[in-house]
Amino acid sequence: xxxxxxxxxxxxxxxxxxxxxxxxxxxxxxxxxxxxxxxxxxxxxxxxxxxxxxxxxxxxxxxxxxxxxxxxxxxxxxxxxxxxxxxxxxxxxxxxxxxxxxxxxxxxxxxxxxxxxxxxxxxxxxxxxxxxxxxxxxxxxxxxxxxxxxxxxxxxxxxxxxxxxxxxxxxxxxxxxxxxxxxxxxxxxxxxxx
Numbered sequence: 510x511x512x513x514x515x516x517x518x519x520x521x522x523x524x525x526x527x528x529x530x531x532x533x534x535x536x537x538x539x540x541x542x543x544x545x546x547x548x549x550x551x552x553x554x555x556x557x558x559x560x561x562x563x564x565x566x567x568x569x570x571x572x573x574x575x576x577x578x579x580x581x582x583x584x585x586x587x588x589x590x591x592x593x594x595x596x597x598x599x600x601x602x603x604x605x606x607x608x609x610x611x612x613x614x615x616x617x618x619x620x621x622x623x624x625x626x627x628x629x630x631x632x633x634x635x636x637x638x639x640x641x642x643x644x645x646x647x648x649x650x651x652x653x654x655x656x657x658x659x660x661x662x663x664x665x666x667x668x669x670x671x672x673x674x675x676x677x678x679x680x681x682x683x684x685x686x687x688x689x690x691x692x693x694x695x696x697x698x699x700x701x702x703x
Contacts, residue, residue: 573604671695
């Protein structure tokens with residue numbers, strides 16, 4: 510009686526003995542390999558839009574002015590989560606001032622941005638250049654990126670440039686839809702552009 514349970518115990522414990530190096534297979538099964546890290550949601554080419562809104566209060570009530578831009582750029586994320594990219598935009602920005610001969614500005618901008626990947630949130634800082642020209646049309650507004658770009662370089666008026674610095678953050682709603690908020694300021698001979 511004692512021999513049979515002892516034999517079963519020795520056989521079962523034998524399965525728990527450590528394997529020798531020669532006993533292991535030469536390649537690990539696919540499930541045992543570490544998965545490749547997913548590609549960064551912040552790297553690559555992107556296109557997007559911007560929107561500006563200004564509410565001016567006057568004697569006859571509040572008047573809303575709307576502007577917008579089309580943007581394009583490229584970001585590259587390094588192994589240490591640092592993101593470096595270039596961002597370009599062209600559009601129309603309404604003026605902040607009620608009185609004056611012009612309604613807003615057609616502009617083009619290029620920025621270098623440096624950010625840090627915190628997962629779905631990425632704070633960043635920027636520096637760049639903006640070119641702007643006052644738009645005197647009584648029906649000025651944002652009709653499209655190509656219209657703004659053409660007005661910037663082909664219409665009459667005084668084209669001015671300015672250096673800019675800024676900061677902001679982007680948030681990845683999904684891997685392909687990102688939203689953000691940023692602010693930039695400029696110094697130089699350019700008119701005021703948001």
